[in-house]
Amino acid sequence: MKKLKRLLVLSLGFLALNACSSDSDVIDEDKTILVTSVIVNGSDITDGQAKQFTTVVLPNNATDRSVTWSVSDESIALISDKGVLTPLENGTVEITATANDDSGISAQKTVEISGVAGPVVLVESISVSGSDITDGQAKQFSVSVLPSDATNKVVVWSVSDTSIAEVNSEGLLTPKKNGTVNVIATATDGSGIKGELSVNISGIVLTNFKAENVLLWQRNNGGWPKYHNDFSGYDRAQTEAEKIEAENTKNDTDTTIDNEHTIGEIRILLSAYKATNNTAYLDAAVRGIDFLFEMQYDNGGWPQYYPLRNNYSRHITYNDNAMGNVMNLMRDIFLKKNNLELIDESYISKAETAFNKGIDVILQTQVVINGVKTAWCAQHDEVTLKPRMARSYELASNSGSESVGVVRLLMTLDNPSSEVIDAINSAVAWFESVKIVGYELKDVNGDKVLVESPGNVMWARFYTLDDYTGDQYESLFNTFNPNEPFFCSRDTDAGGGGPRKTIAEISYERRNGYAWYGSWPKNLISTEYSAWKAKHGI
Template identity: 35%
Template sequence: MKNTMNNTFLLYTLLSAQILTASDICAQNIHSKKWKDIAYKQPIEWYASDEASAIADSVLKYQMPNGGWPKNQEWHVGADQAYMQKCREEGIGSTFDNNATTSEMKFLCRMYNSKKDKRYRTAFIHGLEYILKAQYANGGWPQFFPARKGRSVAYSSHITFNDGAMTNILKLLENISDGNTIYDKLNIPDTLKTKAHEAYKRGVQCILDCQYKQDGKLTVWCQQHDENTLLPAPARAYELKSLSGHGETVDILQFLMSIPNPSDSICRSIKSAVEWLKKSAIKDTVIEKYNDSEGRTDIRPVYKKGAPDIWARFYSIETGKPIFCDRDGIAKASIEEIGYERRNGYRWYGSSPQKIIDAYKDWLERNGYTDSEQQ
């Protein structure tokens, strides 16, 4: 009997030694993850760890004086020191591009809830004040605030839907002003919550105001819009002012369709955009990879009857037809007309609008539309 008990105890000890907590597992894999996965997708207990505190020290250290953060920094791996120094010297670098600023704020919120360190709350509030200050009177937000200098990056002042810049901000403001449990623990002053709510409402209205009208009919959105006229605006040389097919339009529609009790203007916006997506789908086509005459992997559209619908990245604001562009800034009607580098260095086609179309019927039913209105 004694030997049995000893064996059982030994087995229990060995098994216990092999059991890892969620935090242990995260710690083992932390450096292989992207920053946004660290910022707000870890198990909640991980944010109480020493490892999380060390990362938080870096996030606090590199917050810009105006309250924002630079983009493309993997804080859990290490900041780009040369770029950070340039940002501090020029006073330009705070941005909403590529999840910057909003991801750091989400991280600090979780850190504060776990650690109750006042530094995290202070930095979060400073970030919120930065967001409110960066908003234009028309409700939009630029990619960078203050805007970057130079002709080649003039688009940084445009109202930016690209990479979820606007929608990331709006989701955060909505959670803050609506008393979401995670953010409510920060005890944000009521005056700031009110400002966040008003900024949110202006932002939603800006989205509606930016929706492009083609021949008097609402269509969709561009990557970015002029901060004064609200019209589609260009960005990099190969990103002409155009209508977004599988990019920003999908992100915006996902956001608008998540709004409870949507107004008539929001409903009209959604219905018009979905109708445009349905009409703009490219049918019976797949994007095929093949080896060209030089042995390089290339792509080309190929006819395939019954293939799932796909959409172009950009559509002409004049004709509504797909357009493609090289670094020379000249629009082409087909992907074969642009050079190898850009043809294979950009995602010119995608299928993401299908998930909007698939969710559309449920959205209509949730909002009380009849069968005839669903056609």
């Protein structure tokens, strides 16, 4: 009888919960931290039923916080390795929890047991009832347990493959993917009896949480707005208000390639399609790619927003690598890489043509000053290809920032033409000629101030051109030489807008709220350029 009773307790062990709280402390892996105390929690048994006992093990960062359970009299009760105490007779026992490390620490608790009735009747058979899943939806399964007077008819549900489906404690089977899985019901009375049923699962359309959010915000023209500007908003559940807004704004024309939008969403969808084979994601990605083809100008450039707006966003946009991001996606299509191999092959020639046209317009928009090729503006006129202003403090200029991304894109070409080589060499020479040596921008008492810094090298965000005829600030620009750094306030600031020769001359808000200086070309001209020349034997 004692052997049967022990089997009963051991089989009930899996019902136990881990009583130890999770340890989030950082552990020194090179040092063993021993247990200093163990406390046993639990109460007397008055109904003759099994009861879970738990422990508090200190310190929280002890290397091994597990314990071994034991009981003083196994004729009265047995305890599982998870701390489930199963009464066999009425009486008193002492349970002990002993730390499994080398501390030797243990704790005891005396338990009064009452309410134990008659002998145990073990389960002899379990039959699982249910049917195949053909619609991909969850389905309830049930069991028949014999004999009918078994003392404990509770079963534990499980499945043979949790990657295909999961089953809860009530027998509700939730499919994850199409396939075959065994649904298992196991007796908890220690008899070891189980029932199994093979279930075929079909009709599942897998979804991806992030991709579903991306689908929600896609506009009807195929592009995306900047609603989740840093993309992190796609990683959380959308509020009910957001869902309503997304559905009600499907026809909006706020679609853009700014801050990697549309390109970023396309890449998210293709990754999700590869993982789930959900064609809705592929279809949406293709619509996004079609949108990018549609928004490209005949001259090869891409505007920041499409449909076109009557502001600077209609210009060919190098700012924030907007056009470069599109071109990299186009290249991935015709090189069949980075999940763009999932796109139909009919897109390959279209993508290669679009990419090559983009290279052509880059070469055409390189600014020439006094007969010498220099760099690029953050945006260029979509018709004349000349540098154009954006916001009131972002006047037409050569950019010490955006030009770096343009050069890096040109340097990725496997077989650069003589025109591309000349453009790269000229731009790097320009970066060298306009670098600022011996100064840095520092925060002094909450204000940005240019101070001497021997050996420091940096670049200005904006450099003057050589032709501002008709510009609203022509008279101010006439005080500059070409390739001089300049700085601007907003038009609405107290001192007005227009170029200034020093950062100290612009408003406090713009002086401290914009990146006027940076080291953007540093790595390009120090290491990347020489590696590029060596690669191509230049």
